[in-house]
Amino acid sequence: MRESYAMYRLPHADQFTVIRQTSGEPLQLQSCAELAGVEGFVMAPFEISARNPILVLKPDVIEDVQLSEEEQVIGAMLSCDCDEEERLSYSRDFDIFHRRLVCGDFGKIVLARRHDMLCDSQISPERLFRRACNMYPRMFVALVSTPVSGTWLMATPEILLEGEGRHWHTMALAGTMKLEGQQLLFDIPAGSRNDNGSIEWSEKNRCEQRIVAKYIAECLGKYSDEMVENGPYKSRAGNIVHLRSDFSFVLRNGECIGNLINDLHPTPAVCGLPKAETYGFIVKNEHGDRNYYSGFAGPWLKSSRSHLYVSLRCMQIEDRRYRMYAGGGLLADSIEQQEWDETEAKLETMKGVFG
Numbered sequence: 001m002r003e004s005y006a007m008y009r010l011p012h013a014d015q016f017t018v019i020r021q022t023s024g025e026p027l028q029l030q031s032c033a034e035l036a037g038v039e040g041f042v043m044a045p046f047e048i049s050a051r052n053p054i055l056v057l058k059p060d061v062i063e064d065v066q067l068s069e070e071e072q073v074i075g076a077m078l079s080c081d082c083d084e085e086e087r088l089s090y091s092r093d094f095d096i097f098h099r100r101l102v103c104g105d106f107g108k109i110v111l112a113r114r115h116d117m118l119c120d121s122q123i124s125p126e127r128l129f130r131r132a133c134n135m136y137p138r139m140f141v142a143l144v145s146t147p148v149s150g151t152w153l154m155a156t157p158e159i160l161l162e163g164e165g166r167h168w169h170t171m172a173l174a175g176t177m178k179l180e181g182q183q184l185l186f187d188i189p190a191g192s193r194n195d196n197g198s199i200e201w202s203e204k205n206r207c208e209q210r211i212v213a214k215y216i217a218e219c220l221g222k223y224s225d226e227m228v229e230n231g232p233y234k235s236r237a238g239n240i241v242h243l244r245s246d247f248s249f250v251l252r253n254g255e256c257i258g259n260l261i262n263d264l265h266p267t268p269a270v271c272g273l274p275k276a277e278t279y280g281f282i283v284k285n286e287h288g289d290r291n292y293y294s295g296f297a298g299p300w301l302k303s304s305r306s307h308l309y310v311s312l313r314c315m316q317i318e319d320r321r322y323r324m325y326a327g328g329g330l331l332a333d334s335i336e337q338q339e340w341d342e343t344e345a346k347l348e349t350m351k352g353v354f355g
């Protein structure tokens with residue numbers, strides 16, 4: 001039987017942690033609220049179901065490993081023969097999703113896609129993980145493998161919830177521009193760069209991020225009377241830049257943490273508004289199952305600080321097949337080609353680890 005393990009590296013750390021469950025299977029949960037009573041390494045899907053439950057790995061063995069500075073380029077040959085069909089199905093999905101924005105049913109909805117790559121040889125997932133750690137020092141990098149979820153690698157910039165006891169932190173991350181050298185692409189009108197070289201974000205990007213920030217502030221207001229919001233400011237993640245606001249807060253009652261996660265997940269950074277309707281719409285209409293993409297993952301501990309991140313910029317590894325996932329927030333004024341380009345830019349995070 002396949003052993004369950006998780007390796008993770010927190011942003012800016014020079015070591016990573018390996019957690020192995022050597023006895024039994026990871027715990028399976030059917031709701032975020034149940035997280036209040038457990039601890040371990042958590043791997044949660046976008047849509048919690050019997051097939052894709054929340055998994056909690058029991059840390060039978062915990063080990064900290066120093067990262068070496070140089071990880072060699074992997075240099076594998078990747079191929080993909082699905083481009084045309086993939087482009088078409090994204091375009092169809094976009095039309096169906098966009099219609100509901102234009103008629104006013106939804107304020108925002110996130111459309112995601114999958115992209116399969118085949119490699120000419122099998123590469124050890126740990127090698128890919130170590131390379132991702134070296135390439136993306138500001139991101140949370142994790143490799144998780146269980147019999148139920150399969151093997152996933154992610155390098156994500158987005159915190160869902162971080163902290164301990166009654167003191168917690170989260171963020172509203174949305175709005176995307178691509179860094180091309182010093183150039184920022186996607187919907188920046190010519191001449192929108194300031195004299196000091198900083199970026200002017202489009203109203204569409206600002207609006208997307210405001211929707212997420214407002215939603216998070218409302219969720220937190222139910223559980224906290226002490227909350228500080230900072231931002232939005234720009235935050236780099238690999239070859240892209242996002243708008244980000246930070247929230248620090250003190251819980252009225254530490255025991256309610258499971259309910260708070262239940263309210264937060266999925267935030268409009270990966271789902272939409274209104275939440276229940278866009279969630280149902282995504283599950284029913286989006287091409288391909290999101291599986292554990294746009295869920296959350298990370299160490300969830302009672303005795304020390306917990307770090308749950310949104311599972312973005314990720315791929316599922318199955319032998320020589322790498323299934324990558326990326327999405328982006330749509331508004332009524334979204335343009336299909338720009339949204340497609342944004343998902344392409346996000347896919348580059350995982351493609352990059354192959355060198």
Ligand SMILES: C=C(O[C@@H]1C=C(C(=O)O)C=C[C@H]1O)C(=O)O
Nearest residue numbers: 174175176269312326327328329
């Ligand atoms: C959905 C993804 O990213 C999310 C969506 C963003 C956007 O729409 O601009 C930005 C950051 C993330 O919150 C993804 O990376 O797949």
